[in-house]
Amino acid sequence: MKLRSPWLIRIVAWVMGGMLRLWLRTLRVHVRSADGRRHPPDPAAERFIYAFWHESLLAPAKIRTRAQIMISQSADGELIAQICHRLGIGVARGSSSRDGAQGLLDMLRDGSGQHLALTPDGPRGPRRRVQAGVVLLASCTGLPIVPVGVGYTRAWRARSWDRFAVPWPFSTVVGVLGEPIAVAGQVDRNGMEQTRVRVETMLCEATQAAECWARQLAGHKREGELASGSAVIGGAAARSCRPGASGSEITVRS
Template sequence: MARTVHLYLKVLFLTSKIQVEIDDGAKAVLESQKTCFVALWHGRILIFPKIMQEYGFFKVLTSIHNDGKYIDKFINLYGHKTIRGSTYKGGMSATKQIVKDISNNKRIVIIPDGPRGPRYKVNSAITNIAAKFNIPIIHVSFSSTKVKILNTWDKFMIPLPFSKIFVNISLPVYFKERNEQKLENLMLEQMQALDSICEIQV
């Protein structure tokens, strides 16, 4: 399954026009190889492993559920590593690993509405950890002019070949305290802006 998706992305990137807009501050943070969090909605994760290879490798927090195993294999094909668990209920082991990775200057990817939703709701302690260790959060999203939307809880988006795909990598955001609503609003605004661009392009 993971290799099939990997092959599909090769075809997608060969046939599609990919436009990446990255904030200068985000580029500086990513190129510095210093610790940061990267936040993605569950339904918009498909092209992340390929897009972010330009900035090195990341540690990705994945679910302890069965679907996490498939994501692990897929992520590993691009050289990224995984952390199994959650930063929400019962996620002490994952949180301890994240804290350890922070001390080792790892860049960590969090999917704040995973693994089961609700869709587009931040149910992770990411902003709390970010505030405690003064770590910036960069949120990433994409949209496409030609897509297949799966009938799943997250409305998983699959860009189709010969599309125009727009990617946005946001400015780094620092939190002084836990604030899930602020992160949620920023990520929603980003996603909606990209969807609007694609609607105009069609």
């Protein structure tokens, strides 16, 4: 059912915002960054553009920081924008399917003092394919792009174009942040396409690492639930996709 009434959207957003806060408190979060820094840093000192897949749109809500995220101008986007507002996340309206230019311009001009966050395959996909807007944003702002892969030990997956993920309560969400990607100013079309491909590749790698890490954590948890501690089930497969040893790791508890 599509929500159209502005008042109904506000009411639903208020209820969902409250439920979301409670649900977020049950999640355990692990984050690992390739550059060894704690992310996100204080935006007054250093700012980034965080790029993560549309299916993991809920993931950043767990980590409170000053950030602005692009949300589509559609009615669905209005509901998400209202919820983001209640979670203290800034919003720039507009997406690549409609009014994308407005949203991009707003981010370029109003994002000062905040990190920027973008789902480069949104709002309609194709799933996990980076569109050029994130590269343009980086080129114009001078902010590096940080690819963020997200994995879940347990999550519901919607039957949507992006297989939207909703982590189970009391489950673990892991984030793997790739090396920041600097984009030259005034990049030409060839350069934009090359950078787009690079961002996509690194985002896929970060996602693969995060999903592997999550499977590993889920496997260890199941192993711990078994009565016997001698056999290691799935251990070999888990060890083969261990996230990189370098970088910093933080754990966020609710």
